[in-house]
Amino acid sequence: MKLYGFTGTKICCAFISACITTPYNLTRFFKDLIAGITVGIIAIPLAMALAIASGVPPQHGLYTAIIAGLVIALTGGSRYSVSGPTAAFVVILYPVSLQYGLAGLLVSTLLSGFFLILMGVVRLGRLIEYIPLPVVLGFTSGIAITIATMQIKDFFGLTLEHMPENYVTKVIELAKTLPTINIADTLVGIVTLIVLIVWPKFRVKISGHLPALIAGIAVMFIFKQFGYQIETIGSRFTYTLADNSIGHGIPSVLPEFILPWQYSDFNLDWSTLSALLPISLTMAMLCAIESLLCAVVLDEMTHTKHHSNSELIGQGLGNIIAPFFGGISATAAIARSAANVKAGATSPVAAMLHSIIVLLALICFAPLLSYIPLSAMAALLLIVAWNMSAVQRVIYIIKRAPKDDILIMLICMSLTVLFDMVIAITLGIVLASILFMRRIAHMTRLVEINRNNEKTLVLRINGPLFFAAAERTFSEIYQKINGYEHIVLQWDAVPILDAGGLNALIHFIDELPKQVDLSICELQFQPLKTIARAKIVPIPNKLMFYSTLDEALKDKE
DSSP states (O other): OOOOOTTTTTTHHHHHHHHHHHHOHHHHHHHHHHHHHHHHHHHHHHHHHHHTTTSSOOOHHHHHHIIIIIHHHHHSTTTTEEEEGGGGHHHHHHHHHHHHHHHHHHHHHHHHHHHHHHHHHHTOOGGGGGHHHHHHHHHHHHHHHHHHHHHHHHHHTTOOOOSSSHHHHHHOOOOOTTTGHHHHHHHHHHHHHHHHHGGGGGOOOSSSSHHHHOOOOHHHHHHHHHOOOOOOEEEEEEEEEEEEEEEESSSSSSSOOOOOOSSSSSOSSSHHHHHHHHHHHHHHHHHHHHHHHHHHHHHHTOOOOHHHHHHHHHHHHHHHGGGTTTOOOOEEEEHHHHHHHHTTOOTTTHHHHHHHHHHHHHHHHHHHTTTTTTTHHHHHHHHHHHHHHTTHHHHHHHHOHHHHHHHEEEEEEEHHHTTOHHHHHHHHHHHHHHHHHHHHHOEEEEEOOOOOTTEEEEEEEOBBBOTTTHHHHHHHOOOOOOOEEEEEEEEOOOOOHHHHHHHHHHHHHHHHHHOOOEEEESSHHHHHHHHHHHTTTTTTTTTEEEEHHHHHHHHHH
């Protein structure tokens, strides 16, 4: 019995389905517990690092993993997905937080949630199937390049007051500040990076994130013994408690319910909402793409089937509820979800437990988390960016794919880095669609069938007769009719006849010389239906239709 999806206003959550399809017992719970702890340990530093990269204090990344992660696990359509802040959103969220502050970012997240629910309700869950691989690789690689560039400042401890939004200007400013490099910050980052790279080779089940951070913190304390200053979460970020006392780092309190627009000085009016709506739509599109991509990857790993529209609705609910508790944009995280499966998860309970682990870390270990060096966090994001870039797949495309696909991928990558992800995806899909239509149009060809009757020309049309191919095809036929009295067209290999093809056919019939008649045979269902709707009927001595080629030829004898 399938309980995914929705009927009317009812949304059936993945949690119920996962537990009913297979009886939930203590053995499954312990597997989910181990998976939840494993993913929670991975999520804690990543959530903080991604929040910092998005321009907000680190605790808001933890709030996102706690609230959105829990809600999406309960209501989404993929039982193994783990949701929270992801690297893909950084390039969108950072400019928003820079211009509108935390409140503007939370309001944008809230609006994107409504867009996601709308996508799910109108059943756009199959959206991902219509985005070509070169476009996906192009914009994800572009995002990875942008994220990696943003980490240079903290990784090397550079002194840069303001990070420009424009990528080229950003690179120029980073190059100018290279003389301000902090050796201590750099070595902490390098040690963290080395541990992250080397750790998987030990084939230990524990993720390398925690050991890498411990190594980075150890190096930091060594340098501090010699008087070096290293920037940490505690030294950069402060917070104000209910009693107006100011603390450093991360507050060890539960996420509080606050209206998103009440953070900082934010003017909630129509002009601001109008400016945030396009950004929110962009966030919703990216969330949909990344969540559905993640679900497809998990389906391949687990031999299961996700429910795309339910997943969009679950993501929407998570992004609507999370901002009221200080959570920023969330989506399914491919790396964390894959780790969830590898750790033995059997149901959405694992993702829910991951949120509880993050909550416990916030309450119990917030003071310790404040000691994490920012250069170590930058090293974590450099690894995230490297994994996101899918370098091996990009190289494979460049070596093996058609030149058109390579061009689309490079254009999407460049546009994502230099301009905007929406521009990159939109132009990429448009270019890919045009090139696809061009390829399909070239597949439509004429094959001349040799017959003994010298007065009859028999041609087989092989391929679709749509707007990009029909005019050329009928023009070629017209050039061949000289000297013939009968034209027989075999349509057994014509799967599609669209409005453009129909118009080209009517024009061809009208232009036929008076002494030449046309016969069409072996029509497939869709072309036959299109011709019937257009009310094209047989015309004596001009146009006839036949079931088979033999019938058409016999009538011409």
